[in-house]
Each structure stands twice: as structure tokens, then as C-alpha cells.
Amino acid sequence: MINCLLIKLSHSSRGVLTRSYRTLTSEEITIGRGAECAIHLLDPRLSMHHAVIKRMDDGKIHLVAINGELAVDGVVQKNIELSHGTLVSIGPYQIKVEPAPPDVDIAVSLMLLQRLPDDFQDLKLRTHEPLRGAASFKRRMALWMAAFIALVFIALPLAQNLITSLNQTMAQFPLGFDRVWSPGHVSNAHLHFGSQCFNCHEKLTEQVNDKACVKCHQNTADHIADPALQKRVFNSSGRLSDGMRCAECHREHKAPHPLAKQDNNNCVKCHADIKAVDSKSTLPNVKDFDRSHPEFKLSFIREYAEQPDTTRIDRIPQSTSASVAEQSGLKFPHSQHVGLVQGPNGVMDIRELNCSDCHRGQGKEMRIQAVEFKRDCQSCHANQLQLGLGEKTFSVPHGDEETVMNALIAKAPKDKLRYATSLKENGCAYCHEVLPAKQDDSVPWRVKKVTINQDWFSKAEFNHASHRTQKCEACHQVAQSESSHDVAMPDRKNCLRCHSGNSPKPKRIASSCMSCHSFHNAHLAAPK
């Protein structure tokens, strides 16, 4: 049997601590929410039968947990001995063992420490406003992002430009800070230095200067031969927006587009009305290959003192047929060299000749090489150099007149004059134009120097390789040509069958100025 004094401590509405006393006498004193408990506390935080105060076997009074938790100084315990001064938390209440009056076994005080909170206020605490702190979050996010962008995309690239030492440091790395300013891919040719902007962009806020280009491209020539005219035309600011920089036509950062501008606009700016640029110009006006382009002119090598002079070029329009006659020094009927022809051994030797048997293309562009005796003629025309009859037959070498005379002197000293006459009238003259010897000449005849014109269209660049799907005859009609004076170069109409001007036409390829002409060195074009 335990005789227990229960002291209930509570605060009145004025905050004054009040005590109420009750004596409980029972074998066990239960504490809990249940109505049957001796200490009946109506609080949902307590169990129905939370704990019990009972005397243990050793005679001491203990507080023992049943369904609830007991804690001393925050440590959960099952069984607590109640001695003087013990403090136990039981749910929201606190039990303290007080000094017991003599008539009771134990005195405990009970106080509610944690009041049950107000439901609404409590729930409000656990209900958050939508997007709490949104304003400050957005402000911070905006500031950080703007600061990051300002640093990476403005401050660092700018610092690299303004601080020389930083630029030198960054030059050792594959990329500079200013790489982020690059508007597009650098073309393949410039890629090996293109990731460091300062290689071309030498000065901030200035357009790329030609000097940057010329650091590598030293041998690129001007468009016009006369330096004064070149300067006047291309550096005047009126006609072209800001003079003519390399970058006007060569647009970088546009890969995979070609680096050189391919449209006609810049050419036509001047060439549509060339007199406005240079009043003394003899060039015709050109706007478009299809609609406005003069007929082709052929470059002729002129003779000077009866011998051709490659430094004197005449440009003759194709339509003036009277003067269009080649003077190569060769006698050569194309008609006899096409298709089935009779070989050197007469009827026994019929062979078929193609254009490429004598005209051989060379290199990537298949430029046609000049005909050469050894390679292209000798297999059929070796007997033209044979002299003598029967067993005394001998050959003279194909070479200049002195070499031939020396061979004659060596091989037939007695008949050298007769053989020389034979060569003059038949042997050499079979293919060459032969001129009479001059007075006091060491040889009795002279062969006219052979000059094979290899560049009829010297102002344009023709690429045989890109036309190899076509037959030779499609452009060069030689099957009927009886004379080596005939020039078998195609005219503009011939080109226009497949090519159109700046804009494509049905079944015709669009062809700009750049398709045939080159800008740099344009004035240098001449037979080599």
C-alpha cells in the first residue's frame, strides 16, 4: 500500500502559481488518460495507461512505464526510482518528488509544462506561403546570372585585350577568353591559328586590317597593274563602303561556306560601267555572263622580225575571222590526224588517233601540254628524218639546224648539201615552215621557231578536268580543219549551252565571274 501526496501545480489565468493537494492511497497508482487511472490526465499526448507508481520488492517506490515514455534529463527510462528531488518528464507533464510529510510515503508534484498548442495557429505554422522568399530568390538569381555573364562574356575577354601580360599568358593556351565572342566556325585553312582571336583581330573596335592577312599571304598581287589606279579605285570610299579590305570578299567565320565571296556584286560594282572608274579604260562593260558579256578575245602571240615574240600579245575578238589565224610555225592539218589514219608503213599500218594521243592533260586541272616531237610525233613521223637509200639509210636527230648539219657532215660528208636541200624541201618542211637562210648563215636553211599557243583565253582560267565528262569535239571542232592556221577554240555561245549567268537557268549551270576569272593577278594573265 502506498500513501501518496499529489501536489498539482498550475498557473491561474493571472499567472499565479496555485497548488492543490490530494492524497492517494492504493497498492499501485496509475497515471494516464484512461478514466480508471488514479491520476487521470486528459491529454492526448499521454497513453491510456501511461505509467504506474508502485513499491518494488526491495521496498523502494518506483515509477514504472506501462505504455508511455518516461524521461529523466531527456533520457528515456523504463523504471525510475523516486527519491527526493527526482525530476521525471511524463508526456507534457513533469513529476517532481517533493519532501514528504510524515504521514505519507511519498509526495510528488505534477505540473503541465507544455501546453497543447492552439490548433489553428499550430496548423498555420505548418502551412507555408506559396513560393516563400520568391522575390529575394529571383533577385539573387538575376544578379548572379548577370554577374556571371558580365564576367565571362565581357570582363575576361576585354581584360585579355587590354592587359598585355594577360594576353601573353593566354596565348600559350589553345583558346583565349575572347573565344566566346567568335560568331561562327573559322574556315579550315585558318583553323590552326584561328582559335586565338588576336592573330587577326589586332586592335579592339577596329575591323580586321589587311596587314593581318599579308603576314602570311605576301605574294598575293593587286587586281590592277597600275598601282596608282589600284589605289584610287579600291581605296576610294564612295564606291565601296569602306574601301576594299581583303575581308570584303574573304568572309571569315562563315565555314563551311567558301572563304572567297562567289557572287558577282563586287565585280559588277565597277565592271558594269568601267568608264566611270577609269575613263581611259578600254575594257568592255560586263554584268553577267549570260546577259551582258562581250565575245571572247583570243590571245595571239605576234611575230617580230619574222620570229614569234611571246612578249607581244594581240587580243583579237573571235568574230574578226580575217585576223584569226594561228602562226605556230607548224604545218598541221587536224583533219588528217583524227580517227583512222595511215601509219608510216602505208596500207599495212592503219591506226586510230584520239585527241589525247597528242594533247596530253597535265596536273589536277588537266592543262593541255604543248605537243612534243619525241612524245607525240615520232612514232609516226620518224621517217621524215631518214635520209639515203637502201643500205646507206641514216637518220638525223630532231633538233636545231646546226645539230642537223653536224650530223649530215658526220654521216654523209659528200652529199651533205644534197641531203640538206632534201630536208629543206621535204624532211623538215613536211611539218615545219622553212625559211631561206640569211646571208653568211652557217646553215643553208632555217626552220621557223615553233610557238604553240597554250593560253588562248589568257584572261580566264579553264579547267579541263572539270569538263572531262564532255567530248573534246563538243567544244573543239577540228575534224574538218585542213590548215594549222585554224583556231579551234569555242566561243561564248558554245559555253552558254551548258552555262548561264549569275542565276541558274533550266539545264544550265549558274556561273559567276569567279567561275572563270580570278581577281588577284587579273592583269598578269598572259601566255607563259
Added chain:
Amino acid sequence: MQHSNFFDYKKYRYFKVAVVMILLAFATFLLFEPAVGHYGGSWVGYALGTISAGLVFWMAWYGIRKRRYRSSGTTQAWLSAHIYLGTALTFIATFHSGFHYGLNIHTVTYGLLMIVVISGFFGNYAYMIYPRLMTENMGEDNLDGLLLRIAEADKMARQIALMMPDDINNTVTRACRETSIGIGLLEQLRGFQPDCPTAMAVQELTALGHDLPVEQRKLYRDLYSLMVRRESLVKRARQDLMYRARMGFWLYFHVPFAIALIMAMVAHVLAVFFYW
């Protein structure tokens, strides 16, 4: 149906303006192709870029203007123009880019613009859809009203639960003490809580109600219906928070990214003229 909102303001005036702008920009884009393909540095590119930049600043001005009380023109007109011209801006800026993208400030600017515009579209959608859903969800109530009713239900449930066995009492107490509404951004945007104590309590109560003495049956039924009502109230409160959060959340992107966009645009223009 409202008589007029920012979509059909003045019979779609700004929609028409936007369509005309897009068509003009597209026609220009098609007609003037530089020899090296479309790019922002051609004359057409500069023109489109200048228009885009102007539009961006004008759009940003809307954000400043609506935070002021002194203003010109109705807010509805401004908003209508903001939405439609912002859409047109997307097209014009795309034509300005010439569809060239890379790892540089120019594409960063474009990407930021796209984030701003797309978040704007979401905001647009939110303001079209959610106000109606909010009204449907809340009716005449407001959030505080709901919370009061939940608290009332709490009090009653707890009082009943005092008479009930420990497990039921604990379940109810936990539900009342631990249910939270819209804690954390993710929960607010989702609008529900996967392990909500109230919903769990309702489920547990179903299981715990089986072997009760007869005298507690009635109390249990009252308690159960109270908790179910509480659950639906909590759900509605969460929905309300979700709608309000979603209506504001797109601004997390729209506003800071717009400011970042303006900074990036400055860098973009500076970069062009520094390396001219």
C-alpha cells in the same frame, strides 16, 4: 466567358501586328540571302537584330511599368502586346541568327531569349487555366478559412480520440500534429504529399477499427468521418497552394533570365563591335 481578355484585346489587334511582323521578317529573310548564307552581320541581319533588341527592351519595360502605378495605356493592352510581340520577337531573333548556333555569347543570348519566351508561354498558360481551377477548388473559401475548419476538425477528433485506445489516439494525434501544407517548393508544385500523415491516419484507422468494443463503435465512426473530412480539406488546401505556386513559379525563370538576357545582349552587341 470573359468579355475581353488579353488574348482577344481589341479584336486581336496585337495578334495581327505580330503576324504581320513575322511575315515581313520571314519575307526579308527569304528575299535577301547574302552570298555566304544568312548571318546576323549582314545588313538584313543587323536590321532584324536591331528590331529584336528594341523589342527585348520594350518587353522589359513592361515588367518595370507594371510595377508602377502611374502609367499610360491599360494594363490589358500592354499585356496583350507583351505576349504577341514577344512571340513575334522569337521569330525575328531566329531569322536574325540565320540558324547559326555555336559555343559563343551569341548563342547564349539566343538560348536565354528562348528560356524567357518559353517560361512566358507557361505563365500565359497558367493564367489561362489556373484561376478557373482555383475557383472550382476553393469556392467561397479562402485558405485561412480552410485552415480554421481543419483546426476545428482537429480539436473534435482529438477529443473523441481521448476516449479511444492508445494506437488510435496516437494515430489521430500524429495526423493532427504533423500534417503540413506546402512545406518546400517541390511539394507546393506537386500539390500533394506522398506520405501525408492525414491520409495515412485514415488508412490506419480503417485497419484499427475492427476489434473495438461495442460502446466505442459510434465514437469510432464519428472519428473516422471526421478524419476523412479532414483529409479532403487538407487536399483542397494543398491544391490551392499548388495553383498559386504554379502561377508564380514561371516567374522564377521569366524575370531573372530576362535580366540575364539583357546583360547577355549587351555582351553580344559589344562583342560584335569590339571584334568588328
